Amino acid sequence: MAPAEIRQVILDILKKIAPDEDLSSLDDSVPFREQMELDSMDFLDIVMELRKAYRVQIPEEDYHHLGTMDSTVTYLTPILKDV
Amino acid sequence: MHYETLIIGAGLSGLAAGIRLAYFDQQVCVLERHTTIGGLNSFYRLRGRNHDVGLHAVTNYAKPGTKTGPLSKLLRQLRIRWDDFSLCEQNGSSIKFPGCTLQFSNDFELLHEQINSAFPSEKDHFARLHQFLINFDELDLQQNAQSARETLNQYLGDAMLIDMLFCPLMFYGSAKPDDMDLNQFVVMYKSIFMEGFGRPFKGVRPIMKTLVRQYKKLGGELRLRAGVKRILTDGNRAVGVELDDGTQLTADRILSSAGAVETAQLCPPCPSTKEEASFEPIAGDVTFNEIIDTLDTTPAELGHNETIIFFNNSEKFSYRKPDEPCDLQSGIICSPNNFQYDTPLEEGCIRVTALANHDYWLSLSEEEYIEAKADWVQKIRETAIQHLPDYRSHIIDTDSFTPKTIKRYTGHINGCVYGAPNKSLDGSTNWDNLLLCGTDQGFLGIVGAMLSGITMANNHCLMN
Ligand SMILES: Cc1cc2nc3c(=O)[nH]c(=O)nc-3n(C[C@H](O)[C@H](O)[C@H](O)COP(=O)(O)OP(=O)(O)OC[C@H]3O[C@@H](n4cnc5c(N)ncnc54)[C@H](O)[C@@H]3O)c2cc1C
Numbered sequence: 001m002a003p004a005e006i007r008q009v010i011l012d013i014l015k016k017i018a019p020d021e022d023l024s025s026l027d028d029s030v031p032f033r034e035q036m037e038l039d040s041m042d043f044l045d046i047v048m049e050l051r052k053a054y055r056v057q058i059p060e061e062d063y064h065h066l067g068t069m070d071s072t073v074t075y076l077t078p079i080l081k082d083v
Numbered sequence: 084m085h086y087e088t089l090i091i092g093a094g095l096s097g098l099a100a101g102i103r104l105a106y107f108d109q110q111v112c113v114l115e116r117h118t119t120i121g122g123l124n125s126f127y128r129l130r131g132r133n134h135d136v137g138l139h140a141v142t143n144y145a146k147p148g149t150k151t152g153p154l155s156k157l158l159r160q161l162r163i164r165w166d167d168f169s170l171c172e173q174n175g176s177s178i179k180f181p182g183c184t185l186q187f188s189n190d191f192e193l194l195h196e197q198i199n200s201a202f203p204s205e206k207d208h209f210a211r212l213h214q215f216l217i218n219f220d221e222l223d224l225q226q227n228a229q230s231a232r233e234t235l236n237q238y239l240g241d242a243m244l245i246d247m248l249f250c251p252l253m254f255y256g257s258a259k260p261d262d263m264d265l266n267q268f269v270v271m272y273k274s275i276f277m278e279g280f281g282r283p284f285k286g287v288r289p290i291m292k293t294l295v296r297q298y299k300k301l302g303g304e305l306r307l308r309a310g311v312k313r314i315l316t317d318g319n320r321a322v323g324v325e326l327d328d329g330t331q332l333t334a335d336r337i338l339s340s341a342g343a344v345e346t347a348q349l350c351p352p353c354p355s356t357k358e359e360a361s362f363e364p365i366a367g368d369v370t371f372n373e374i375i376d377t378l379d380t381t382p383a384e385l386g387h388n389e390t391i392i393f394f395n396n397s398e399k400f401s402y403r404k405p406d407e408p409c410d411l412q413s414g415i416i417c418s419p420n421n422f423q424y425d426t427p428l429e430e431g432c433i434r435v436t437a438l439a440n441h442d443y444w445l446s447l448s449e450e451e452y453i454e455a456k457a458d459w460v461q462k463i464r465e466t467a468i469q470h471l472p473d474y475r476s477h478i479i480d481t482d483s484f485t486p487k488t489i490k491r492y493t494g495h496i497n498g499c500v501y502g503a504p505n506k507s508l509d510g511s512t513n514w515d516n517l518l519l520c521g522t523d524q525g526f527l528g529i530v531g532a533m534l535s536g537i538t539m540a541n542n543h544c545l546m547n
Contacts, residue, residue, distance in 0.1 A: 014107070017152070017159060018159060019159075020150060021150070037150035037151050041156060041160060041538075041541060044545065044546070048107050048545060052107055052108060059246065
């Protein structure tokens with residue numbers, strides 16, 4: 001998957017987790033937490049949704065890579081390159 | 084059959100946990116002894132009328148579109164919509180003590196003003212307490228139990244104000260006599276005084292039905308009439324269950340909403356290789372009788388518009404197992420009609436709850452039980468009408484339940500509603516792979532039970 005596709009995957013997941021959020025103005029370089037109401041339960045869901053859809057395992061010590069859209073896409077690009 | 088997770092109990096917590104696991108494709112099965120779902124918050128039909136077992140009001144009210152708070156959190160986690168519950172807000176409620184009434188609504192300012200004018204000398208003290216409670220992290224599952232009464236005594240000087248604050252919070256969520264764990268107090272303070280009450284037009288049915296529909300849609304398996312007779316263990320580990328009919332099922336882990344003591348009783352005495360038990364649950368003994376009166380008119384027609392009244396008629400508020408069959412000094416009066424629905428409910432209804440002595444109610448013969456129940460319905464009603472218009476000539480049907488009813492239908496020891504006085508906040512038991520959710524994990528009430536199921540599913544069944 002290319003970075004742009006990965007970005008779309010993450011957007012779709014965020015839409016599922018937080019249906020009431022307006023994601024059109026999301027700034028990719030600013031932490032999700034500062035732009036939307038996400039807590040640790042929601043971050044677990046991002047990880048779980050990725051596992052459910054693509055069978056990728058993200059270890060807990062890597063969760064900090066999921067802070068912003070940019071860092072998430074960078075982190076996932078090598079992991080999802082063959083998907 | 085082998086499952087990744089087996090869940091004991093199809094109440095709010097068990098079904099909420101089940102939804103999380105089924106959503107993430109686990110092989111999961113919910114086992115329920117009763118013939119129907121719901122547990123402490125079930126529903127039934129009697130003489131042509133729909134009744135709810137437990138629902139007075141859903142706490143933690145939040146308007147549609149709200150992004151924070153327990154209700155929004157659980158809707159998101161369960162992937163269900165606000166409209167599935169469609170909570171209507173309360174009219175307003177009150178706490179009535181001798182010579183003093185405090186009104187509250189879903190707008191915290193009302194309670195704040197009421198306290199300031201009824202207890203002017205406590206104005207600053209209460210403001211400081213409120214700030215402390217707001218900053219408290221009640222969701223930290225690693226904290227040790229502390230006494231809420233000790234904390235309140237540090238902030239407030241007026242014993243009556245302390246009791247008045249405790250009264251609704253204890254009635255809606257304390258397993259401890261005359262005190263609460265501080266974290267539980269904070270949970271209830273925020274969910275009742277700051278967020279407030281709502282109710283779906285059709286009571287608990289839409290909540291339970293939404294949960295079970297979502298669970299099944301996601302592929303979860305639900306077995307009714309499937310009581311767990313014992314939990315199978317191997318060394319320190321729980322490995323499966325044996326059902327009442329002898330069927331054995333194995334699982335990677337078991338999540339039980341049956342209660343802490345109840346669950347321990349399903350296991351062998353103690354893990355053979357563990358030096359000492361780390362968590363010793365205690366059977367609770369705070370519980371209630373409740374009467375449900377159906378009226379030929381509405382409470383509003385009789386001049387009663389309040390949603391819930393928490394009353395106490397004596398000098399000191401006592402929240403404990405009474406010596407008498409029921410405690411007639413205090414109680415809850417709930418009028419399901421008095422929420423802001425678009426159209427009125429079909430019939431009028433008044434529910435009254437009183438603290439009850441479970442030893443008494445569980446010791447009676449069938450005949451004595453029927454007689455005592457009828458007798459105490461009258462007595463409980465008489466105490467209630469000190470606080471609202473005498474509605475007795477309008478009663479067209481009455482049902483009532485006691486600790487015996489609760490025990491029969493949910494299996495909870497002593498017919499207790501709020502379970503053990505000591506909670507296992509992280510859900511752990513003395514057995515590996517056996518976790519608690521619901522009442523004895525420590526998140527109580529309707530919203531609490533669902534959050535408990537979600538949290539325990541996340542922490543113990545999904546994170547690995
Ligand atoms: C009268 C009353 C009024 C209430 N009013 C309110 C209110 O107004 N607002 C509010 O928020 N909360 C209220 N509550 C509290 C709320 O109902 C509970 O906190 C909540 O339902 C607890 O859910 P739970 O899943 O933890 O437990 P339960 O609902 O008790 O679920 C446990 C389930 O496990 C099953 N079970 C037990 N043992 C076994 C076994 N061995 N094998 C298989 N199944 C088993 C039981 O049958 C039960 O269905 C009220 C409760 C009562 C009784």
